[in-house]
């Protein structure tokens with residue numbers, strides 16, 4: 001962020017910055033107090049799912065960063081649902097808020113400046129119960145993280161501890177959430193997990209350190225850790241971006257297979273449309289902190305509707321689809337500190353017309369599952385109703 | 386080929402102008418160990434690659450990370466010392482040049498890196514970053530210097546007022562433009578692009594790829610393009626070389642290699658490309674295990690530890706280069722029976738095949754056919770060799786695979802084109818429907834009317 005806001009920060013006087021910093025401290029203190037509470041009755045964050053078929057429901061999530069240069073609305077009113085057993089793909093350009101969305105769900109935001117300011121994140125529990133993650137204090141969140149919901153990161157090296165052996169890192173996760181398992185049982189489970197992710201000599205790998213493994217092996221260990229407690233939701237943030245295509249194919253294969261084995265759902269974050277087409281059942285396209293289009297994978301790839309989605313698809317070269325010139329979306333993403341009050345995509349949009357000069361477009365339904373935030377489709381929706 | 390006038394002429398002139406010729410190039414890094422730092426082995430980063438490049442062409446090197454792509458690029462530029470082989474740039478062996486001759490040649494061979502940030506000095510304004518080297522090398526007379534730098538910046542999509550800004554004030558895509566401008570300002574003939582777009586967003590990637598292709602057309606640049614993104618490679622290249630553990634295991638024109646990947650590794654690599662089409666059911670070859678260490682590569686064919694067609698001979702003998710189709714060369718025992726080529730002969734044919742493809746594409750079918758006269762067509766050669774093999778032993782699988790590939794690719798292409806047409810008509814219809822009564826130019830009016 002530091003780099004992005006540099007330009008505007010250059011023009012802020014020291015006094016404004018001091019004032020903003022003070023104001024930010026006041027706001028974040030309130031959020032922090034709520035998060036740090038101890039002994040909160042579970043009833044306080046208990047809730048029910050809107051639709052019992054879903055395992056995760058994100059509703060109007062707003063996550064802001066209170067920086068000295070101003071408030072970054074990294075995620076600004078994002079809603080989507082994750083049905084049981086399905087894979088949801090989250091796509092968009094760098095900085096559009098994909099990672100912040102997933103970190104909000106995990107309550108792993110960089111605090112104190114990063115805070116969920118409103119919205120709900122409902123995660124299903126046993127016996128028709130559910131919890132609202134936005135209302136949970138840190139202590140309660142720690143109990144479900146890794147057990148009911150877990151995350152796989154882009155760079156496995158940063159999330160594996162370099163000074164501990166692979167085996168003991170996996171043992172720890174399994175032991176933590178299964179306190180009544182014996183040490184031997186935990187170790188057996190660890191080896192079983194390593195075998196599940198196709199690590200051939202799992203007993204040898206058990207005693208290795210992360211740096212002794214290749215990137216693909218490390219990512220497999222990360223998957224083993226994430227899946228060790230059969231979570232209901234797995235969030236995979238660019239799980240294969242740092243890997244070669246052949247290794248990527250292995251990893252995606254493992255993810256797909258294991259997801260079905262333990263019957264969980266995946267939120268898959270990536271900028272690679274090919275990976276999305278292959279893995280996802282439903283797709284959410286984000287632009288500048290908001291969802292601009294969502295639908296089933298067929299709807300998004302067969303009938304991409306938002307001008308941004310269309311641009312994104314046209315700018316990616318595809319093997320055996322020959323074009324003379326790649327399309328490139330003109331212009332830049334708006335400054336995250338001073339978002340405009342009209343369609344965020346208008347200044348880059350080749351379809352902009354009169355209504356676009358009004359306020360931010362509403363979500364328009366093209367089908368029960370296909371939604372798009374663009375005035376181009378207002379008429380077709382109106383006539384349908 | 387000889388019986389067509391224009392192609393003949395272009396052929397001879399091109400041969401004379403051959404820009405780069407790499408022959409049996411090897412780069413080994415010594416592994417030292419012990420107190421005495423004795424050399425106990427070598428990492429064979431580049432282990433015998435050969436190819437030729439003509440002006441205006443783009444050759445891509447593809448392969449998994451660690452297979453030696455970057456080292457190959459750097460050795461060709463003499464930025465990393467070679468262990469064996471030759472690199473000829475415009476007929477001159479660059480490893481025979483003395484320091485002064487090399488310095489004079491440097492501007493003509495440039496390198497663009499993956500990470501545009503770390504390769505730019507943070508304390509220098511952009512104008513100076515671009516102008517520094519051309520000033521030292523006296524690329525243009527002093528009087529025209531400023532105008533020259535302005536033009537280069539403009540060609541690279543930078544504005545003249547960017548001259549006084551510092552690199553940190555630019556976005557990733559703009560920084561890559563600065564790097565390209567810096568290389569271009571030296572008026573190079575040959576640029577090694579090492580993963581130039583891998584660190585960029587898809588939409589920015591498209592801008593940079595377009596820029597590289599525009600500049601190539603404008604300045605007749607020759608690129609050695611290194612990338613692991615096969616869809617980008619397919620878009621930008623004329624020729625493809627596939628590397629595995631330091632070896633160039635397959636090379637040919639882009640069309641040939643993508644339409645008929647011959648080497649089992651290439652087939653696996655290409656089958657792993659994710660396709661943005663949910664209906665496309667991939668017939669994926671998952672490679673087991675990981676890439677062996679280049680310090681201790683497997684004997685015989687280096688790929689035999691992961692190859693699904695591995696035969697007894699593969700574990701003992703290094704496969705020679707077989708030319709399966711004109712200009713399409715592969716190092717694999719499956720194609721025994723095809724003519725064995727010295728690497729350079731193969732490269733020349735690769736060039737001719739490209740000329741044929743270009744002629745055919747430009748509608749000059751007659752010329753294309755004429756150049757091909759006297760030789761078996763590509764398909765004939767493939768089917769001949771493959772048939773023979775299928776008879777010889779149980780390698781019928783290869784034949785099937787080849788056919789399946791061709792079919793799958795064609796179907797996929799058709800489907801995508803159909804979808805594209807559909808989307809376009811839908812979009813066009815929508816635009817007609819939503820045709821605005823007031824154009825955005827009248828924004829003031831509109832805003833009022835909206836209120």
Ligand SMILES: Nc1ncnc2c1ncn2[C@@H]1O[C@H](COP(=O)(O)OP(=O)(O)OP(=O)(O)O)[C@@H](O)[C@H]1O
Nearest residue numbers: 001065072074093094095096097098099100110336
């Ligand atoms: N710790 C932080 N402090 C301030 N701003 C932040 C912080 N982390 C993220 N942001 C801002 O939030 C916005 C969304 O960032 P996010 O990391 O979610 O993007 P992303 O979609 O995951 O991008 P990428 O594809 O590059 O991973 C960006 O404008 C970013 O600069």
Ligand code: SF4
Nearest residue numbers: 343346349356374375
């Ligand atoms: S609402 Fe208007 S400006 Fe925004 S994406 Fe749609 S057409 Fe473009």
Ligand code: SF4
Nearest residue numbers: 686689692699717718
């Ligand atoms: S030579 Fe043998 S092991 Fe090597 S790629 Fe060919 S078939 Fe496979």
Ligand SMILES: [Mg+2]
Nearest residue numbers: 098099100237
């Ligand atoms: Mg991210």
